[in-house]
Amino acid sequence: MSIYSHLKQLTAVSCVAAALGFSALASADTWRYAHEEYEGDVQDVYAHKFKEYIEDNSEHSLQIYRFGELGESDDIMEQTQAGILQFVNQSPGFTGSLIPEAQIFFIPYLMPTNMETVIEFFRQSKAVNEDFPKLYEEQGLELLKMYPEGEMVMTADEPVTEPADLKGKKIRVMTNPLLSSTYEAFGATPTPLPWGEVYGALQTNMLQGQENPIFWIESGGLYEVSPNLIFTHHGWFTTASMANKDFFDGLSKDDQAMIRDAADYAFNETVKHIRGLAEKSLEKIQASSDDVTVTRLTDEQIAKFKARAPQVEETFYEMTGESGKALLNQFKKDLEAVTN
Known part of the structure; x- marks a missing residue:
């Protein structure tokens, strides 16, 4: 980073601190928590349950900031590392540029598809609950909880049933190198873009698709343009x-x-919230638009995508070295423990 860029970043952080009316060194009973989603979305549910517990069990209070109120994902992470925010919620899709090993969640077909198995994995995983906190600590962060929000669903300008259908399509991805590698392996042209620009880019055909959990596709209205x-x-x-x-x-x-x-x-309450959420969100989408199509790939069709996953795993090794290899080995052991 150049001196100019560093000064620019410090100035931006200082402006946010001034806007919030406190200094980075201030210690107050009102703590500040920012997340990446809208009112009522999964991260917002988690944040409010977190707030509820803190305020019921201490003299402290918690102020919650939703998507856009303090900037994009990168902005709220910078503010947390600078001490302006006490708490932040950020997905590995963005944290992966800071902590390369966090990109492990974007190796395709690594995680199971059964929700209860996924939840049990997050409860029991040594990789998640013991190894990841050490990696976050190196970046000045105390990892409190990792949790699932929902199965990833792709949207596109036309139905897709095999990798060949993605050829030439620009698919929006988070600013995450491994996710880009996944969509390259799938045959698409991955296009990193901040969330705030996605809807417009899909509407104007600058993008031909994207991926997100179904509740976010409904909440953000992405089905309207994809x-x-x-x-x-x-x-x-x-x-x-x-x-x-x-x-x-x-x-x-x-x-x-x-x-x-x-x-x-907050984890336990959020788990209750996400059960059945995908089905409800899909019902809302289908009730809102006659243009929506739903393609559920068969096992044979999935196999064509799954065959391309090993090259993404190799890319993960290249990005993370021995630490990534050890983490992935532990990750697989943890998955085996909850699937057998």
């Missing part, structure tokens, strides 16, 4: 709540334990 839904069963959208490490370490042991309990409570 009406063909394709269930490829290639992955789950995962996210994580975390705290500024210096802030967390400066708390009393009682407050630290209370925050961890709040994260556990």
Whole structure:
């Protein structure tokens, strides 16, 4: 990063601090938490359950900021690392540029498709609950909880049943190198783009598709401009709540334990929320538009996509080295433990 870019970043962070009316060094009983989604979406549900527990079990209060109120995903992460925000919720899709190993969740067909198995994996996984916190700590972050939001669903300008159908299509991906590698393997042209620009780019055909959990496709109205839904069963959208490490370490042991309990409570309540959410969201989409098509790939069709997954795994190794290899080995052991 150039000196100019560094100064520009510091200026932006300072402006946000001024706008919120406090300094990065301030310590207050009102804590601040930012996430990446809209009112009522999964991250918002988690944040409000987290807030509920904290306010019911301490003298502290929590102020929640939703998508766009303090900027995009990269902005709220910078603000958390700078100590302006005490808590942030960010998916590995964006954290992957900061913590390369977090991109593990974007290796296609690594995660199972059964929701209960996925939930049990997040509860029990050594990779998630013991190995990942160490990686986040190196970036000044205290990882509180990783949790699933929903199965990833692709949308496109026409139905897709095989990789050949994606040839020449620009598919929006998060700013995540491994996700780009996945869509290259699938035959598409991956196009990283901030969330705020996605709807317009689909509407004007600058993009021909994207991927997200079905509730987000409904909430963001993406089906209006990208009406063909394709269930490829290639992955789950995962996210994580975390705290500024210096802030967390400066708390009393009682407050630290209370925050961890709040994260556990929010996880359990969010799990209740996502059960059946995909089905309800799809019903709303289909009731809202006659243009929507739903393609559920057969096992034979999935096999054509799945055959391309090993090259993405190799890319993950190239990006992360020995640490990534060890993490993926543990990840697979953890998955085996909950699927057998």
